Amino acid sequence: MNWNLTPAEAIQLQKELKEKIDIRPFPGPIQKIAGADISYNKNDDTIYAGIIVLDYETMEPICRSTIIDKMRFPYIPGLLSFREIPSLYAAWEALEEKPDILAMDGHGINHFRRLGVATHFGLISGQACIGIAKNHLTGTYEEPGPKRGSFSNIIDQGEKIGYVLRSRDQVKPVWVSPGHRVSMEQSLEIALHCSRGLRIPEPTRQAHLMVNELRRGEIEAGVKSF
DNA sequence: GCGACAG
């Protein structure tokens, strides 16, 4: 696909892709889940991207794919996918064992045009995805209770677009939404299932640690099985 | 026009 777009063209593409979003329930059991994230240095257009696949029950790593690439699009709120997906998709294609669900660092349909990075990736890959973000982007919600597991709905234009989830007692919540091919309720269940004592759910947390090791030269780019 | 705005 063509990633050489202007911001205006990217917005137009999002409006077209919006019609193809599918948030019907993901069928079948979930045995493997993956986390995707990117990292980079300030004042440098090198991007370090990676995806790590974990066992859904134990959260132990199964395999990974990392790549060192070049940024081709600036960071613009609402257009994050155009900056991150080209590199992440290359890592995805090289990944030996695909997961049932892919969790991405960022939002899914919790987005002004319903096209967060997790939704966009799901649409171009056909992969079931959810978005797990560390900050608010759009919509309104009530502050969830202080205990792990409490959550509240995020509403935008009268539409429910995701949840604010307390993934651990007494810490800042995380923002969860379906990306593609996963239902609203499933996105919440999955995010909570993957929250194992720390604020950030394991898939994106491990992906974050991995791409930072890649950026610091502590691991090599490429594929690996554990 | 003003404010908000993932990573």
Add this chain to the structure above:
DNA sequence: ATCTTGTCGC
């Protein structure tokens, strides 16, 4: 996202 050590609090 990244720049960065110690420190306060559960």
